[in-house]
Amino acid sequence: MSDTAGQGSLLDELPGDLMMWVLIISELLVFGAGLAAFLALRLTDPVGFAEAQDHLHRTGAALNTVVLVTSGFLAAKAFQWRGLGARLKARLALVVAALLGVVFLIIKGAEYADKAAKGIDFETHPFFLFYYMLTGFHAAHVVAGVVILCLIAWKDSLRNIEVGAAFWHMVDLVWVLLFPVIYLLA
Amino acid sequence: MKYKTQRIALVYFAVAMALFAIQVLGGLLAGWIYVSPNTLSELLPFNIVRMLHTNSLIVWLILGFFGAAYFLIPEETEREIHSEKLAYIQLAILVVGTLGVVVTYVFNLFEGHWLLGKEGREFIEQPKWVKAGIVVAALMFLYNITMTVLKGKKTAISNILLLGLWGLALLFLFSFYNPHNLALDKQYWWYIVHLWVEGVWELIMASILAYLMLKLTGVDREVVEKWLYVIVAAALFSGILGTGHHYYWIGTPGYWQWIGSIFSSLEVIPFFAMMAFAFVMVWKGRRDHPNKAALLWSLGCATLAFFGAGVWGFLHTLHGVNYYTHGTQITAAHGHLAFYGAYVCLNIAIFSYALPILRNRDPYNQVLNMASFWLMTSGMVFMTFVLTFAGTIQTHLQRVLGEYYMDVQDQVEIFYWMRFGSGVVVVLGALLFIYSIWVPRKEIIEPGAAETPAE
Secondary structure, rough: HHHHHHHHHHOOOOOOHHHHHHHHHHHHHHHHHHHHHHHHHHOOOHHHHHHHHHOOOHHHHHHHHHHHHHHHHHHHHHHHHHHOOOOOHHHHHHHHHHHHHHHHHHHHHHHHHHHHHHOOOOOOOOOHHHHHHHHHHHHHHHHHHHHHHHHHOOEEEOHHHHHHHHHHHHHHHHHHHHHHHHOOOO | OOOHHHHHHHHHHHHHHHHHHHHHHHHHHHHHHHHHOOOOOOOOOOHHHHHHHHHHHHHHHHHHHHHHHHHHHHHHHOOOOOOHHHHHHHHHHHHHHHHHHHHHHOOOOOOOOOOOOOOOOOOOOHHHHHHHHHHHHHHHHHHHHHHHHHHHHHHHHHHHHHHHHHHHHHHHHHHHOOOOOOOHHHHHHHHHHHHHHHHHHHHHHHHHHHHHHHHHHHOOOOHHHHHHHHHHHHHHHHHHHHHHHHOOOOOOOHHHHHHHHHHHHHHHHHHHHHHHHHHHHHHOOOOOOHHHHHHHHHHHHHHHHHHHHHHHHHOOOHHHHHHHHHOOOOHHHHHHHHHHHHHHHHHHHHHHHHHHHHHHOOOOOOHHHHHHHHHHHHHHHHHHHHHHHHHHHHHHHHHHOOOHHHHHHHHHHHHHHHHHHHHHHHHHHHHHHHHHOOOOOOOOOOOOOOOOOOO
């Protein structure tokens, strides 16, 4: 039984909740597989992919990267401040982090609207199929993340903030992987 | 038996096993029609035989789940079942419905009638009155079980089981919705079939396995529960969007090919986790439970589910592969081992555990039962390999070289003969299992008696 206890304590050392880590790993597997498929498909049509990529707003996406990473930083700070007992400061940080999530969605929405106006949809080119799928799934996670940030600003136990911030960092991380592969890779 | 109402399970298990016998005999007949296609072609056409084979499978598995719930919920909640009478009425409705279905299918009565005629959608061909009966029975069941859980102790096992059973019943409601557009029809159709076997049934499977592991290995409940939550999360995460692997070629948008491929690839994970869970629990467990047969079926279930559902599923789940293999014997190979491993073995595991207790025959070694495991399993594994080879050749001849379907069927006939042979073994195993569980009265074998030196 000492083995079981050992295994138990190893899992217990994970910050936050085990189930959140199950989710984070699952998400990384999905986005990882999506990116791998995207890169594999790109090999079959490098010219078409490069041409399609030029329709993207690289500046907007770069701005979004700054927005999301800043938001993630604030969520991390909120956890630290909550640990030091600065409850109000922590809550404010979480609300601002959530607002930055909304800013991300607005910029992203503008980008989608622009694509739609140009008549580009997921059937235009395989590049856009993946563009819409990967960034769309990611944007859905940003929506979920904003809700979670609001929830943990409200029910602000240290553990809740830790679990919620872990989710938000995953959303961050996925974007930091999507951005170079989809927008920049030449 | 700690609680009086656990005996409800006995009749559920009995009906389930009777249908199990009919199901495998129907399968054997279908296997014979493959090698001798004119058999009964007027009296009992192949499509009807196949329908009976698959429908009776689903019905007996569900009856087994109901029985399992009636057996384990009292122990988990430490309460008697809310209403014993309701449980028997529920069974009566289901039996009448099942008989109605069989009569309607076999004699093709009331063709085209909105209420009495069969509806013609694979697996949900039941006439509307039977569907309504199923819903009524399901509601009675959910009411009965939910009331019991609400009054009693709430454990992770009973909660997950309840979640799975609620999902099972609610998803069946999609069988009432039959859009005229064939693509939409199929899209909703999979909400039932797929979200059952690759969604909520996995919750039922995980919770019953967890219960068996708890009883058979004596591992702490806390450890079992942690595994259970991880398995359930992985199952739902991959299984729900994994529905996409049925949407490749039915007229749904192209993104389903990628969503289906990616998510359904991850469906291997919960099955792997269940296998790891079962073996780790047995290794760590301190209890040497006398019911070795139940343990054998539990481990067999987790292992064969991983191979049948996980590995054989992954084999043809990527859309690039499925483009060629769709609907060939590869699918049949996967279907047989997946259902056998995940759900047949699971049911037999809980039968093997519960029946000696329900019939006051504890302790009980069940050597014949274990022999039936090896018979059935070797038959089913052989059948899976044979159908996989048949499917590979069929895919090449028919889908790559473009030969005609029936010409190809002639060329894979040898495999159909071997499949029939393995089917005979499976049927013998199934009958032996039913015999072993109901007939012999005493079968206690002293452990290690042979090695004890005479004094």
